[in-house]
Amino acid sequence: MTEQRVAVVGAGIAGLHCASILIENGIEVLIFDKETEVGGRMRTTNVDGFLLDQGFHVLQTAYPTASRVIDYKALRCKAFQPGALVIDSRKGKPKIRKMADPWRQPIRGIISAFNGFAGMADLLRIARLRRDILKGSIDSQFDGEDSTTMEWLHSRGFSESMIQRFFLPLFSGIFLESDLRTNERMFRFVFRMMSKGKMVLPTDGIGSVTAKMAEQIGEDKFRLGVRIGGIDEGAIRFRGEAHRFDAVVKAFSESDDDGPKRSVWTMYLDAAEAPFRSKHILLNGNLGEPSALIAHVAVPSNVQSSYAPKGRNLVAVTIVGDRAVSAGIENPSGIEAAAREELGQWFGDGTVSTWRTLDVNCVEHALPEIGEGIRLTNQPRQGESGATECGDYLLHGSVEGALLTAEKAAQEIIDKLKTPASGNQQPMRRF
Numbered sequence: 001m002t003e004q005r006v007a008v009v010g011a012g013i014a015g016l017h018c019a020s021i022l023i024e025n026g027i028e029v030l031i032f033d034k035e036t037e038v039g040g041r042m043r044t045t046n047v048d049g050f051l052l053d054q055g056f057h058v059l060q061t062a063y064p065t066a067s068r069v070i071d072y073k074a075l076r077c078k079a080f081q082p083g084a085l086v087i088d089s090r091k092g093k094p095k096i097r098k099m100a101d102p103w104r105q106p107i108r109g110i111i112s113a114f115n116g117f118a119g120m121a122d123l124l125r126i127a128r129l130r131r132d133i134l135k136g137s138i139d140s141q142f143d144g145e146d147s148t149t150m151e152w153l154h155s156r157g158f159s160e161s162m163i164q165r166f167f168l169p170l171f172s173g174i175f176l177e178s179d180l181r182t183n184e185r186m187f188r189f190v191f192r193m194m195s196k197g198k199m200v201l202p203t204d205g206i207g208s209v210t211a212k213m214a215e216q217i218g219e220d221k222f223r224l225g226v227r228i229g230g231i232d233e234g235a236i237r238f239r240g241e242a243h244r245f246d247a248v249v250k251a252f253s254e255s256d257d258d259g260p261k262r263s264v265w266t267m268y269l270d271a272a273e274a275p276f277r278s279k280h281i282l283l284n285g286n287l288g289e290p291s292a293l294i295a296h297v298a299v300p301s302n303v304q305s306s307y308a309p310k311g312r313n314l315v316a317v318t319i320v321g322d323r324a325v326s327a328g329i330e331n332p333s334g335i336e337a338a339a340r341e342e343l344g345q346w347f348g349d350g351t352v353s354t355w356r357t358l359d360v361n362c363v364e365h366a367l368p369e370i371g372e373g374i375r376l377t378n379q380p381r382q383g384e385s386g387a388t389e390c391g392d393y394l395l396h397g398s399v400e401g402a403l404l405t406a407e408k409a410a411q412e413i414i415d416k417l418k419t420p421a422s423g424n425q426q427p428m429r430r431f
């Protein structure tokens, strides 16, 4: 083991990307992960021919670093439709309405202005928001104030109905918190990415991104199922012993074990008939009401047929963790019962009862908390451990954030080890 020069602890997308850059620059790497599989939060499990991502997850083609690193074409990605469906089940028979993107689909956008919750004024505000957010560099979206997303949307003049029925369910499903307390800078960044690019799914699931990265790195470079107990600049501790390296990269956050968390429940169902056929996400237009639990429903197999066996449909139901906590639900069976009840109100109990539950899972630390006192920028922060660190927790909870921190960490190590190749760095590979 002593011949290995750099230990990367954590085989999520950040650790994998960092390790790849080091390898391409002629540095020996050994990658450790406490799990027996690589990928961290980007993993996919095959259950009876259904591809279950570890929580509903998409790739954003507009992320600049991600589009340099991830080869969407090779992964045979397919896109969701811009805009969203919104269900309103307040009175009588639930109604599903389409909220088109007024910029990319102007005619449909105007039609959706008469959809019962957004007026023409809201559509114009969306168009203006889009114009403003697309101006300037990405970094410029991280300038400005530190108000919450909710406060910021109000300051832009959106109607309460538009906020509650559209922005709240969409962004609580993205930020994984139900108050839209997330910093307005993160909202502008995500909105810009959604306006510029597409939300896509790879043919073989989200986990195929990290699986492909690991494959390129080579199986012999991994030590899986090994929890690292202590890290310093030149050593890691496991199984009671210290192992020395020329450098160590810590590619995970301590808050995986404690500290504040944004969690998410995902229930996956097998349906003979999809509840809707379009390639949209269905938002819960009633999420503003305290009794509502589900943030959104997607049918990944409408977008990528490989997500379900022939003739079947995969339904992904997302419940933000804080909603489950306020409803006093703590376990998979409680989530399943409550989510089925809400789905029954939307699609009919008879229909929903024919859907088979494939999985109900909770990702406890799904996204880092962008807490008070952190001035969100587009530059990775320094970790506090003293070792070189990477991971989304040092920037923002996204694939883009994780990759940017990985590139900074790799650069730090290359500079530190001053390898002969470091003066002539290799271009970064696409996976």
Ligand SMILES: Cc1cc2nc3c(=O)[nH]c(=O)nc-3n(C[C@H](O)[C@H](O)[C@H](O)COP(=O)(O)OP(=O)(O)OC[C@H]3O[C@@H](n4cnc5c(N)ncnc54)[C@H](O)[C@@H]3O)c2cc1C
Pocket (backbone or CB within 6 Å): 009, 010, 011, 012, 013, 014, 015, 032, 033, 034, 035, 038, 039, 040, 041, 042, 054, 055, 056, 057, 058, 059, 060, 226, 227, 228, 229, 251, 252, 253, 256, 264, 363, 365, 366, 367, 390, 391, 392, 393, 396, 397, 398, 399, 400, 401, 402
């Ligand atoms: C349900 C869900 C949906 C998401 N949707 C999106 C989305 O649509 N778009 C987007 O951009 N982002 C999304 N994200 C966020 C994105 O997945 C993360 O930002 C990204 O995967 C973080 O990668 P990472 O390498 O920083 O961390 P991780 O993937 O968490 O990797 C850390 C690794 O370190 C390992 N580890 C931890 N402690 C130890 C230890 N002591 N010893 C050894 N190994 C250890 C862990 O097992 C893990 O494999 C989503 C996340 C979730 C959970």
